[in-house]
Amino acid sequence: MKQHQRRKKSSDRLINAYLELASEQGVSALTFDNIGLRAGYSRNLAFQKFGSKSGLLASVIDHLHDKMSERRQKQNLGALTGLEGLLLYCDVHFAALEKSADMKAYFILMSESIAAMSEMREQFVGSHKRSATELMRLIRLGRKDGSIRKDVTVDMAAQIIGTQVIGISSQYLIEPSFNLKRARKELHILIRSAYGTDKDELALSKPAETVAGR
Template identity: 25%
Template sequence: MLKRVGLEKKKTQGERREESERRLLDALVEIINEDGIQMATCESIGRRAGYSRGLTIQRLGKKDEMFVTLIDRMVTETNQNLACEIPKETCAREAIHRYIDIHFDDLQNKPSYRAYFALVAGSMTDIALLGEAIKQAHDFIKQILVAVLERGKASGEFPDEMDTAIRAVSIGSYLLGVALQQKLHPKLDIKLLKPAAYALIPLKPE
């Protein structure tokens, strides 16, 4: 039987589900960045994505559940991006330098990354809503930084006496501050804050 020219292959149920979840999460990101967390309702998300409120609840869950889903998505994307941009053979100093660059680039160019930090800011006033999910995401980043710093100590790039956990928290805290500053002051050129971030990379042993 000849195939009819111009007809698209019918999407499977799994493909339709994946597409609807992606569109709904993209709509959630847009609303958070443009209108704020409080405006991210199932009705507003569904309307922007072109779906019903019922399907939005079915795909993303209620408000706290959809935020956690978005956080999980950001963590997965970040992990994949870091693995691609910072190969395992990268020296520790260069790895941290690249991580800082990626953070600044994503704040400027990746809407889901900016939305994540809007959720971080929101969790400070409603810790019960997102506190655990935010903590797990930050622990994930801390573990990555500690592992790189420990590798730098072992290779002689960083001082033996350096407390890797404290240094990882210091770097992470500064980068978090940059993200919140961007949220509070959208016109701020955050690239001006990069040199201070680089200054947190441990010095070479004398």
């Protein structure tokens, strides 16, 4: 294994250890000692790689965004209309929330940053702006390809969809009996109703290509 591969492997193991601990035990467990031990390394390695807890959190957030982007790309995102891309964005997020501890850890960390009024909040502000950038890209694509109305305000629509995703995710984590599948379907209806066009309605009447979770 080459040196850069070893560095990436150790970083990934430390990030995964961070997410596992956050999901299982909460923020109080996120010490460099615990993270290093869970990953099979020393405390010093975690500190040397990331410099601080803030630096580690930044790497964790980048890691999660990259993973979600990869999952969307695997669902043939490039072949979809802008509106279909928005629905896929929501579906991939909810599938990860339901099946992976990573997204649970993300919301635990976000909630802690709000409750503690900590400097971590700025990292989540940046994370949500990054999500909004992708949503705005899809909305602009939809306005161009005709699947989204031309009069839709790009930035506000992105913020509204983003906050709906955050709210549904939070409710799912708070209330174990919350029906995530029904909420996902309802969100599809709301997005289509609020932003879709007649062209989108015509597409619905034809055999649709498979989109994850739809």
